[in-house]
Amino acid sequence: MITYEWLYILAGVFFAIWSLLSLRNRLVGNAAFWGLLSASFLLGSHLSDLANGLLVLALVAIAGVGGLKRSDPATTGIEDRAKASRALGNKLFVPALIVPLTAVAGTLLYNYTPLSETGLFEPRRETLILFGVGVLIALVVAMVWLKPPLLAPAEEGRRLLDSIGWAAILPQMLAALGAVFALAGVGEIIGGVAADLIPDGSIFLTVIVFTLGMALFTMIMGNAFAAFPVMAAAIGIPLLVETYGGNPAVIGAVGMLAGFCGTLMTPMAANFNIVPAALLELKDQNAVIRQQIGTAIPLWLCNVAIIYFGAFILWN
Template sequence: MITLDWLYVLAGIVFAIWAFASLRDASNGKRFGNAAFWGLLAVSFFFGGAMSDLANGILVLALVGIAGTGQLGRSDPPTTTLEERLGFSQRFGNKLFLPALIIPLTAVVGTVLYNYTPLGETGLFEERRETLILFGIGVLLALAACMVWLRPPLLAPVEEGRRLMDSIGWAAVLPQMLAALGGVFALAGVGNIIGEIAGGVIPEGSIFVAVVIFCLGMALFTIIMGNAFAAFPVMAAAIGIPVLVEQFEGNPAVIGAVGMLAGFCGTLMTPMAANFNIVPAALLELKDQYGVIRQQIGTAIPLWVCNVVIIYVAGFLLWS
């Protein structure tokens, strides 16, 4: 059986290769910091499940220490030349994006076939992890297609991946850390405290006000913590499960899925979501580092309103 651990091992191999390549990159003045950062991530993916909570916590603190003291630097490894890339662009045009479509197609089509055909009876994939595993398989297939089709240097995928990740730096792991922070908040009882406060604000029997407060909390906590995955455990424990699902008997699938979308509206409006909003501005060398956020606010607010309406209508009016 192929389990999610296979993906962890695959990711660990990639990070380990980046760490080794960074260590050998004499052109990067901060190569030792880069090597340590990606190497620790490799250790996390290889052995995180077998390590104690304390050991994992120390590993995370080490990552924060490396990034916080400015030990990460950009690399510029040689791969294909500018002339070669321009030649690919002129020769293939938008067809260059075709390999990228292999990834979602493998995940979606593979999941449908596995769940709705006799393939599912083979037990090939870990239960409820089929899509993630197929997503990883799609990445490998897309990489193989690119290598066969474009015939770049053998190390081009490694070096280009390292160059891109070095450009993003610590922000590459920010979503995972913020999601873990949400779990810590939930275990600390923050959701229960917010639930008690919300209980005093929501009028008795008012489903719509409860939905608004739930969606508003998702957006605001996402703005504060930078990630809807961090906000969800808190707001689900505070309002989503005890009020919307248990008290008002709403559709849990709609409340959970669209509630996450309400949180993503907060993602569009916060610099805390650095990997989405600040890093692109830096990579594009925009004069306004908050330029991406300013452009997204006009979409985020009406989208949040739509999410409130969807939860209220689909999660309650049509559900009952």
Template sequence: MITLTWLYILGGAMFAAFAILSAADRTHAKRLGNAAFWGLIALSFLAGDHLGDLGNGMLVLCLVGLAGFGLVGRGDPETTSVKEREALSARLGNRLFLPALIIPVTALLGTIAYNYTPFGQSGLFDPKWVTLILLGIGALSAVAVTMLWLHPPVLAPLQEGRRLMDSVGWAALLPQMLASLGAVFALAGVGDIIGGLAGAVIPEGNRFVAVAVYALGMAGFTMIMGNAFAAFPVMAAAIGVPLLIQAYHGDAAVIGAIGMLAGFCGTLMTPMAANFNIVPAALLELKDRNGVIKAQIGTALPLLLCNLLLIYFLAF
């Protein structure tokens, strides 16, 4: 049976390849820092279960040190030349994007087939992680199709992957780090404290104010923590579960799902979500590093209001 462990091995192998290629790139001024950074991430993927809490904590501190002291930088590996890329673009046009569609199509159709056809009875995949496993299979399939179709250099997928990850840098780890921070906050009882404060502010029996505090809190905490996954355990413990679900008998699925969407509205408006808002500005070489955020606020605020109303009218 293919389990989630297989995906961790695949991800670890990829980051290990980035580390090796970085170390071998003598044109890269920060090649050793990059090699150490991606090598540590590879170690966490491949052996994280065996390192223990202390070992993984030390690993994270090493990652923070490498990034914080500026030892990680962007590489520029050679794969195909600019002329070759321009020639492919002129010849193939938008068909170049077809391999990328293999990934979502494989995940979607494969999940449907596994859940609603006899294929699901084969026991090939761990049923809890079918979609993620198929996402990984789709990524490998897309690479294979691209290699057979375009015949790039053998190392092009890894070199281009390294270039992209070097461009994103430490921000690539923010979602995982911030989600972990949310779990720490929940264990520390931050949700209970906020729930006590909210209970003192929300008029008893006023369901709309409770929903508004929950939705706005999801957006606000997401702006502070940079990730809705980090905000969710805090706001769920503070308001979502005790008030909206238990006290007002709301639909847990609606409150949880649309609450996350309210949090994502906060993602659109914060520099803390660096991988979404700051990295694109850097990659696009925008003069205003907050230009992406400013462009999104006009969408985020009305959408937040819509999510608030959806919770109020659909969850009860």
């Protein structure tokens, strides 16, 4: 059976390659950072909580002292890229489209055909595993089709990662922080306050509080993955699902989207909002956020409506 652990191994191998390439270019801080991250993916499931915690602190220390530097590895030249762009045009997007196509089509094929009876993939992990398979297929297709230098994919991946820096792993860190908050009982505290303030039987108001809490908590934490465990424990599960009998799939999925509306409006989501401004060399570091607010607020209102009607009116 192909399990979720295989994806961790795949990611760990790529981070190990980037670490070695950084070391070859004498970028010691980069090599240490990506090497430790590789160890986290490859060995994290087998290390103690203390060891994993120390590993995370080491990553924070390297980033905190400015140990990560930008790299500019030589791969294909600008003239080669311009020539390929003129010759191939939009066909260059084919490798990128292979990834989602493999994930979606593969999931449907696996779940709705006799293939599901083979037990090839870990249950409920099919899409994520097939996403990883799609990445490998796209990589092979690009290498065979475009014939770049052998190390070009690894070097270009390193260039991108080094440009983003520590913010590349911010979602993972914040998701872990959200789990810590949930285990610490923050969700129960917020849920108790919300239960006292929201009138009994007011489903619509509860939906608003849940989605607003997701957006606001995401703005504070910087990522909806950190907000979800807290708000689900506070309002989503005890009130919307257990008390009012809402559809948990709709509440969970669209609740995350409500959180992402907060992501669009906060500088705390540095990897989404601040890094692009830096890479584009914009004078206003909040320029991306300013452009996204006009989309985020109407989208949040749509999420409220979808949860209310999809999880309650139409569900019941």
